[in-house]
Amino acid sequence: MTSDIVLRNLRPMGGDTVDMLIQKGRIIQIAPNLSAPDGLPEEECGGALALPGLVDAHTHLDKTLWGMGWREHQAGPSLREKIDTERRLRREWDIDPHRQSMRQALLSLGHGTTAIRSHVDIDTEVGLAGLEGVMQTAEALSDLIDIETVAFPQSGLMSRPGTAELMNEALRMGADVVGGLDPCGIDADPKGQLDTVFDMAERYGKPIDIHLHEPGELGAFSMEMILDRTQALGMQGRVTISHAFCLGMPDRDRVRDLIARLAELRIDIATVATPSRPVPLAEDLRAAGVTLCAGTDGIRDTWGPYGNGDMLERAMLLGLRNNLRADADVEHAFACCSTNGAAVMGLDGHGLDVGCSADLVLIEAETVTHAVVSHPPRKAVLKAGRIVARNGQSLKEAP
């Protein structure tokens, strides 16, 4: 469902005040004092800043506890403890993937997120129930938010027999992207996992997005195996590496060489700007021409209590993590949370130019950097020209 509307007195990216004509969900004309066809609904924006729709390019819609009351954090510190605790609590707490993904998606929509790439757990316990729930949400919200699913073997792919078959089934069902994680750290079989993942991508014609938490040289080793397969199989421009903590390691010469290969193979990086871990540096990636997108990661789940789905707050965290202070640099942090995510997801016509899809966010701020550092509740959010949220809240209520 799309809409026709005239927006009055908005400032795209903080520029001059203009009007915007939207028809059939697309931006048709941008001009001051625009004379619009009779009978079109009009929205007075009062000089609000207009931004393109925000993009959460790395999250886990199936896992959030949002709206389930406060639950004390239970998991121990290791990655394996978090994974095992999550599988247990999923059973004990009735973390229904459809209901919970609806809640998170609508929470995010209220903050101006109009597209989400969600990893969804596939394992021998939950089977395909998580994916079914999130796909049901994607369908239910298809007019409001673009949701892409990644079939994600959170509990291990090679180390948990039966998972590969479920992943194949998930991709046949319509999962959009092939996921993977820590081929050394979780599976202790990097060749096995990566061959399986790339084979699935080839067989089903899908892109890849691999979680790589492995730090330092271990992560660099796994990353090189991903680089080699991307090159050998002609998967340039179809692979994302999420987290990529190894790019934050102190050996900057080593990192520079890895980044050069990422650029050459057009591999994208997704970050959540984790403040407590080494992370890929935004400026290094930008200088090399590697697309960096960003996400909220898990929001208030069994992994940790943080998060609220606000990608403008994430832009602030990305700016703080990377010590970005100049306005142009903070604008790059914003791009990571919007334009770059749209590029990674391959969204058609994302932006504020004539011809683009009218996915946009109205906010009381003077400039893009001001919007990032202050991130007040969004005045309104439009999806394909339709107003879908006001005052920070989605108009559609969550279950």
Place this chain on the structure above:
Amino acid sequence: MTSDIVLRNLRPMGGDTVDMLIQKGRIIQIAPNLSAPDGLPEEECGGALALPGLVDAHTHLDKTLWGMGWREHQAGPSLREKIDTERRLRREWDIDPHRQSMRQALLSLGHGTTAIRSHVDIDTEVGLAGLEGVMQTAEALSDLIDIETVAFPQSGLMSRPGTAELMNEALRMGADVVGGLDPCGIDADPKGQLDTVFDMAERYGKPIDIHLHEPGELGAFSMEMILDRTQALGMQGRVTISHAFCLGMPDRDRVRDLIARLAELRIDIATVATPSRPVPLAEDLRAAGVTLCAGTDGIRDTWGPYGNGDMLERAMLLGLRNNLRADADVEHAFACCSTNGAAVMGLDGHGLDVGCSADLVLIEAETVTHAVVSHPPRKAVLKAGRIVARNGQSLKEAP
């Protein structure tokens, strides 16, 4: 000015619902269904969580650009460039220390901050005007917020002749704390600066709070000179080191030894949990018994565009920076932003117990950790029993 009031149906620290009788600004009684003296005003809290007043133990009230319209960031990346750019823009932009400190203090009060330690620039250009402005604010807001001033030689102490005389004058005028910074990095004269700072502290009977950005072994060297002087001069319990980035260095054995000496000499650490720099780890300090307090640092000033004065958001940043996930650990991050800051400032009767000063924050949250991660606008803030802010806004308007 203090007040008498009965608060109905609040949950101190997220515990059971109780009433609270406040008389002459102090908490007199806490009990369910409390029968209060006739004629006392009553406030229905609706089950809100009650927290003790937040404490911003490290900020720069004289520098903020809050309320002055958006200004593009101009400073280059080095510390020296930031310092020099600030001195230039202070002249060009009319950053009036009284007006600006009023704005920031009332912004912070709206978020529940009832006490602030503010470093205030003293140099040969601004002279004592910054201190005069902030002291004027402290006086004007004395019923609303406790403001402590640190005479802070931002542009250098030894390297800028005339500054020591101004510092002496500032301390005679009533600055509460002797400041210093980077005795190697800024003054290139660690012995000179630290002897001068400790001599002032002795002469005027004031505590010390030194900015120490110096990383790694350089910072450890300066820190040891501070430790030695604290010990030699019997200044135990009277010295704070702010930032202390050197405690984030990779050599954990070295750091452990430094922390042991900090504990022995009862030296406090103030952090802003900088996401882009090595920082002292909250858990290491807690384990060793070193008090860690926190602050917002500069808020939207010539140093950078970030910040909003919210110490609950700072607790979240501290939690994220230190990878704190368990509720008890996030509660420690909260303590750093409240109780611990009060201890460092030597505030009398801070807390939610009977007998404490009735400085408290009411917030819609289930638990302390929930309040930290969600930090919604404060429902109300009380100072000495008087309601001074509602819905995130100070009742007293800023200039």
